[in-house]
Amino acid sequence: MTSREIRQQYIDFFVKGHGHSYVPSSPVVPHGDPTLLFANAGMNQFKDVFLGLGTREYNRAVNTQKCIRAGGKHNDLADVGKDTYHHTFFEMLGNWSLGDYFKSEAIDWGWKLMTEVWGLPADRLHATVFEGDDADGVPADDEAAEIWSNYLPAERISRWSKKDNFWEMGDTGPCGPCSEIHIDLTPDKSGAPLVNADDPRVIELWNLVFIQFNRTADASLESLPAKHVDTGLGFERTCAVLQGKSSNYDTDVFTPLFDAIRDVTKTRPYGSVLEDPIDVAYRVIADHVRALTFALTDGAHCGNDGRNYVLRRILRRAVRYGRQTFEMHDPFLHHLVPVVVETMGDVFPELTTNPQAVIDEIHEEEQSFSRTLDRGIELFEEAAGRGGESIDAEDAFRLYDTYGFPIDLTTLMAEERGMAVDVEGFEGLMEDARQRSRDVGGQADALESLVNIVQKSDIEATAFVGYETTSIDDARVIGVFAQDDEGHFEATDSPQAGQVLALVTDRTPFYAEAGGQIGDTGSVRAAGGTVYRVTDTIKVGEVYFHLGEIESAGGGALGSGDPLVMEVDADRRRRIMAHHTSTHLMNWAQRQVLGDHVHQRGSLVAPDRLRFDFSHNQAMSVEEVVEVERLTNAIIDQDLAVYTASGAQEDAVKINGLRAVFGEKYPPRVRVVSVGVGLDTLLGDPDNAEWPTRSIEFCGGTHLAQTGEAERFAIISEEAVAKGIRRITALAGEAARQAEADGQALLGQLDGLGDDAGDDLPQRVNEIQDAINQAMIPLATRHQLRERLVALQKIVKKQQKKQSKSAAADVVGAAQKIADQADGAFIVEMIEEVDGHALRAGMDVIRKKCPDAAVMLGSATGDKVAFVAAVPDELIKKGLKAGDWVRDVAKVAGGGGGGRPDMAQAGGKDPAKIGEALDEARRIAAAALG
Structure with missing residues (x-):
């Protein structure tokens, strides 16, 4: 039986035999789920159903899911290659009941597929069930054991603890006991003691998870109103068993x-x-x-x-x-x-x-x-090569940060040399990088607690009215939740000033963060005069949480059922809409300039800027950026109407030229935002060749009524964020006009600088360079400025060359004086405030006059230290080598370097230590040369 036949038989068994819908695999990159590095199980795309935050048009599903387990909680990377069954990528065959069938059907169908369809010997199959857990108050899964007893003798039904037979989505959320099917591949069928022993002779094939509980924030369990089944069958393992192979890698999955x-x-x-x-x-x-x-x-x-x-x-x-x-x-x-x-x-x-x-x-x-x-x-x-018993933390970090060497690779290389690595120091240097991850984790904890609130309560959905208005006076409080010291939200009847709160109302004009557009801010006023300042709005399922705090306490509290006046910061919303509509116009313009291969890969729409990630394999040229700007501003100047309307997804996707976000999941009814033409017209003639010349997108965000309200558009930067992914940052409205004005002002500052500039030209050029680097100005203008700066920097270099010649003459004079006064086998001296190039010029003078002496010169300029060393052949034979000598001396000044035995140079970072470093140079030379 081929792997193709095995896969198809599984799907047909559930689709044709048991009424399941075939659901294509979700992408292995889980778009919209920041908790996962990769899709690592078939259930990932159904998480919202299990959490009670979403529904499907079907209640029975089957598929083969693409999975990767590498990095994060589930990480098989280190095991791949060493055994016969671990993989980073694998397929997971799965069937799901979304509130439909439960244990009896799942076990019965699993048994029939394995024994009747695939013909696996029944006397080699074992089943495991959950033994119960007193701490959680969950009894043993006697129901599953009883069902299995219809097919298996008691000795091949074993009970296991929570570690092996209780599945949980995370610290909180849906969970339940599971039952696994294992196959005994030992010659004499003696593998019962090897079940769950991670032994290739007894392999787990199928895991049947019975999702019937919810783990709450206090770690307790409560029964779910709807029970689900989530199963996973390892495709590669199944192929190995059905093809009679002892290794997954011996199957036809891998032979090609x-x-x-x-x-x-x-x-x-x-x-x-x-x-x-x-x-x-x-x-x-x-x-x-x-x-x-x-x-x-x-x-x-x-x-x-x-x-x-x-x-x-x-x-x-x-x-x-x-x-x-x-x-x-x-x-x-x-x-x-x-x-x-x-x-x-x-x-x-x-x-x-x-x-x-x-x-x-x-x-x-x-x-x-x-x-x-x-x-x-x-x-x-x-x-x-510097000696010692370990690689220091700074070098390990540089290997990681600059050259991409994971710390485990550096450690392995060090072990091969009989050395260790300062891993503790390395981790200390990594702390800043980890801080960002910790911040994200903290936000995730807060969000998780809000998810738990929605999941464990019957809190009603919030009606969003923010498309029509930014203020209402008839909202009512549904619930108020206060954040504790650990970042979790809990319901409160007495919210206090100074607390971070999450307010839920029956209806709201506040847009919740979604689709790249950030959440609205504003104020909420209670009848008694209490004012609540909203600093962010987020949505869990269909429940809107208005995050913020009490700004002023009046005579009334924010109690359940209280009437409220809710006002979005209308000016901020207007600026957000200008940037969101401009994002759509720019997305359209990019495709006109770069081609249809360009797809949106992410975005941020804020009141002060927009950020747009898109697929493109090379940097945009300045000419392409200018053309995208021109096309976008042309649509703004035309002041076209921006239409928003909802329709059936199956009809809308047929519109020629319609764009959607890569990897995004859309509901059966979608909102379409189109410029210059309405949805009814588009649906009436979906194949019209004109539509690709229009901006037409799925979008749930807020938008301007006319493109002219965006006023102006300017691209500020274009850069790479990953291989094949570019990022544009741009401005709309008054922010764009200000950026253009600032750019012109900087161009004006450069106009007065030229060949006749005085000695302060380097300083003035540096000041303008700093201003350009810090300014928020159009990318095209920045390019103009840098072109002009290049010309000015050539003038600066001419001036510096003249000054360098004068400095070199001074160094030569000082070197001649050192050589004239030299007496002995080595010369170690400092020359004030010159760079390495000038030191080498001085070295040439001294070596010419004192060819038999070892020479080291040092100098400090600003925060940098430079050393050069030269040793003649006769002294090298005595054990003094320039490379070793200068390296050891530079260490004293916080640096390093090296070179040949006869000539070497090095640098340092601590000018205050140059005297001490040169004393060390004298000590080393004296010890070597006597």
Whole structure:
């Protein structure tokens, strides 16, 4: 039985035999779920249903889900290649009941598929069930055990603790007991003691999760009103069992890749030996190229943060195996991508959309890593060559920060040299980077508590009226929640001034953060005079939380049912709308200039700016930026109407030229924002060739009524944020006009500078350079300014060259004086305030007059220290080497360096230590030369 047949039989069993809807796999990059690096289970796309925050048109589902487990809580990366069954990328076959069937059907169907359809021997199957937990007050799952007893003898039904047989989504949220199906592959069917022992002779195939409880913020459990089933069947493991293989990697899932690896690397065929280095490399490379191909196809990129860094580590791990085991010094991994596309593109058609982009990125990353690896090794060798027993924290951090060496790679390289790494110091230097993650985690904790409030209470949905108005006078309080010291929100009947609160009302004009647009701010007034200042608005499901605090306490409290006057900061909302509508216009203009391959990959719409991430493989030229600005401003100047209307998604998606955000999930009814033409007209003639010349998008945000209200648009910057992803920051309205005015003012400052400028020209150029770097001005104007600065900097260099010649003459004079007074085997002196170039000029003078002496010169300029050293051959034979000498001296001044035995240079960071450093130079020379 082939892997294709196994996959299809599973899907057909549930679709044709048991009324399930086939739901395509969600992307392996979980858009809109910041809690996950990658989709690591089939249930990820149904989390909102389990949380009670969403619904589906079906209540039975089946699919094969693309999963990656690398990084984060579920991380199999270190195990891949070492055994027969771990993967970073894998498929998870799954079937779900969304409030429909429960334990009896799930177990019965699982048994029939395995034994009747696939013909697995019943006497080799084992089932596990939950043994219960007194602390949680959850009894043993006797119901599941009783159902299993219809198929299995008691000795093959085992009970296990919460660790193995109780599934939880997170610290809070839906959870429940699970029942696993294991298969005994021992020759004599003696594997009962090996169940849950992580032994390849008894493998877990299928996990049936019965979601029936909710874990609350106080860690207690409560029953869910709707019970669900969530199952997961490892596809690669199942193929191995049904094909009679002892390893997942021996199945037809991997053989095409192994054949391709053999052809590309010109090595021997895969041998299926567990610990053989070549076979380990085969498994690693095959697994990793699958993970990379799927992740890059679904919108991830290799980079330095989060999931992007995990992908970069996966790629570099594969490349290292290729280089060390197969001696592949040229890029090779990208040649394997077409094999993944060919073997899996029919099941996951997204692989076929643009495989060349995946090939190109992997190729570029391979080339980049070769350069990075070589430079990093040089730095490592320099650090290791300084002596000592460990690599210091600064070097380890530089290897990580500059060259992308994970700390575990640096540690491994150090161990090979018999050295350690100052990991504790390294972690200290990483603290700033981790602070950002901790901040995000703190926000996540607060959001999680609000999710828990919605989930465990019957709090009613909030009616949003903010499209029509920014103020209402008939809202009523539904609930007030106060934040505690740990960031969690709890209901309160007596909110106090100074507390961070979350206010819920029956209706609201406040827009909650969504789709890149930030939440509204404003004020809420109670009948008794209490004023509540809203600093942010967020939405959980359909419940709006107005975050803020009491600004002034009047005669009345914010009690449940109290009438309220709610007023959005209308000026701030207007500026947000100007930036949001301008985002749509710019998105349209980009496609006109760059092409239809451009897709939105993220955005931020704020009152003071917009940020727009888009797919594009190279930097925009200044000319392209200017043209996007021109087209956007042309639509603004036309003062076209901006239409917003809702319609059926299945009809709206047929509109020619309509744009949607990559990876975003849209409901059955969608809101369409279109410029210059209304939705009814669009739906009446969806194939019209004119529509791609219009801005038409799905969007739930707030917008201007006319494009002219945006006034003006200016692009401030365009930069890379990841491989194949660019970011534009832009301004609209008065902010754009101010940016243009500021840019013209800086151009005016440059007009008066030229060849006749005085000695203060360098200072004035530096001041304008600093102003340009700090100013919020159009990118095109910034380019003009920098072009003019280049011309001025040439004039500055001419002036500095003249000054340098004068300084060099002074150094030569000082050097001649040092040489005239020299007496002995070595000369160590300081020359005041000159750079390394001038020191070398002085060194040439001294060596010419004193060719038999070892010479070291030092100087301090500003916050920098420079040293140069020269040692003649006769003194090198006595043990004094210029490279070692200058390196040890520079350490005293907080620096380093080195070079040849006869000539070397170094730098330092502590000018106050230059005297002490030169004393050390004299001591070293005296000790070596007697």
